Amino acid sequence: AVAASIEKLATSAEKAKTLTNEIAEAAAEQTKGVAQINQGIAQLNTVTQQNSAASEEIAASAKEMLGQADNLTTVAAKLAELLGVRLNLSEDSSANNKLMRPASADRPAKAIVKSPSDVIPLTDEELKRF
Numbered sequence: 001a002v003a004a005s006i007e008k009l010a011t012s013a014e015k016a017k018t019l020t021n022e023i024a025e026a027a028a029e030q031t032k033g034v035a036q037i038n039q040g041i042a043q044l045n046t047v048t049q050q051n052s053a054a055s056e057e058i059a060a061s062a063k064e065m066l067g068q069a070d071n072l073t074t075v076a077a078k079l080a081e082l083l084g085v086r087l088n089l090s091e092d093s094s095a096n097n098k099l100m101r102p103a104s105a106d107r108p109a110k111a112i113v114k115s116p117s118d119v120i121p122l123t124d125e126e127l128k129r130f
Contacts, residue, residue: 080087
């Protein structure tokens with residue numbers, strides 16, 4: 001009876017050892033999985049920061065382009081004034097002063113330049129050398 005009890009005890013100890021090894025292997029696999037998840041989260045964080053920086057750069061570029069568009073609208077209005085053409089400039093905030101078609105379609109614009117020599121006062125010989 002003592003021998004049978006010792007045999008049962010040895011068998012139980014062997015099963016406990018096997019289960020402990022399986023638990024250790026599962027814990028090691030779980031540790032690898034957690035490490036991979038942490039790596040993925042770190043990569044997501046990096047990409048999120050890059051996207052944030054890109055968004056800020058795009059916003060700054062859009063603001064600069066809006067300023068340039070406003071300047072271009074001002075230049076176009078001054079040019080139209082010099083040419084005697086009246087322009088419709090939209091006041092709609094979504095259009096941001098978008099340049100519209102000329103309002104003076106019923107009357108022709110006054111021509112300021114009548115010939116190329118008015119713009120480039122060069123003789124034919126000077127033009128050839130140029």
